[in-house]
Amino acid sequence: MKKITPFLWFDTQAEEAMNFYCSIFKDSEVISVSRNGDDVMSVQFRLEDQAFMALNAGPIFQFTEAISMFVNCKDQAEVDYYWEKLLEGGEESQCGWLKDKFGLSWQIVPKQLIQLMNSPDRAAAGRAMQAMMKMTKIDVAALQRAHDNA
Numbered sequence: 001m002k003k004i005t006p007f008l009w010f011d012t013q014a015e016e017a018m019n020f021y022c023s024i025f026k027d028s029e030v031i032s033v034s035r036n037g038d039d040v041m042s043v044q045f046r047l048e049d050q051a052f053m054a055l056n057a058g059p060i061f062q063f064t065e066a067i068s069m070f071v072n073c074k075d076q077a078e079v080d081y082y083w084e085k086l087l088e089g090g091e092e093s094q095c096g097w098l099k100d101k102f103g104l105s106w107q108i109v110p111k112q113l114i115q116l117m118n119s120p121d122r123a124a125a126g127r128a129m130q131a132m133m134k135m136t137k138i139d140v141a142a143l144q145r146a147h148d149n150a
Contacts, residue, residue: 006069007053009061010102014054015040017102021047024085068097068105075110076140082108083137096138112140116147124148 010017015033022028022045031044031051042055071086073079079096086108089101096108116128124147131146132138 002051005051005053007055008063008104009055009057011059012056013102014043014056017104018043018045018052018054020101021045021052024082063099063103063105065093065097065099065105068107070107070109073108073110075112079108079110079138079140082106092136094136095132096135098136108138110138110140113138113143116143119147 008014008017018030018033022030025047027049028047029045031046033040034042040056042053044051044053046052071082073082083098086100086106087098090099092098093105096113097105098108099105113128113132117125119125119128127149128143128147131143135142
C-alpha cells in the first residue's frame with residue numbers, strides 16, 4: 001500500500017462506486033471487500049496506479065468540490081471517454097469539472113490545457129484561459145484556436 005491513499009466516505013454505496021470506477025478505468029482492480037454479514041463495510045481498489053479505500057458509514061458527510069479527482073488525459077478522445085463515463089447519472093460543472101452519480105467531483109483535463117496555460121506567450125495563454133472558462137467539457141481544438149488567434 002502507498003504511504004498516502006485517498007479514503008472515500010459513502011452512505012451505503014462504497015461497493016457500487018468501486019465497481020463503477022473500476023468499469024471505467026481500464027487499468028483497475030478490486031483489492032478487497034470487507035463485510036459484516038451481508039453488509040459491505042469497506043472496500044479497497046486501484047485505478048491506474050492509485051489505490052483507494054472507501055467506507056460505508058452513513059449519510060453524515062457528503063463530498064464537496066473541495067476535493068476532486070484529477071484525470072490527466074492525453075487527448076480529446078480520452079477527455080470525451082472519461083467525461084461521458086463519469087458523467088453518467090451525475091452533473092456537469094464548468095472548466096472540465098463534473099460530479100459523478102455519487103457526488104464525487106472529477107476534473108477531466110487534457111495535457112494540452114496545461115501546455116497552453118504555461119505558454120511563454122502570456123496573452124495567448126490568457127486567451128486559452130478565457131476560452132476554458134466558458135466550457136463545461138474541455139474542447140482541445142477550441143482551446144488551441146483561442147490560444148493561436150491573436
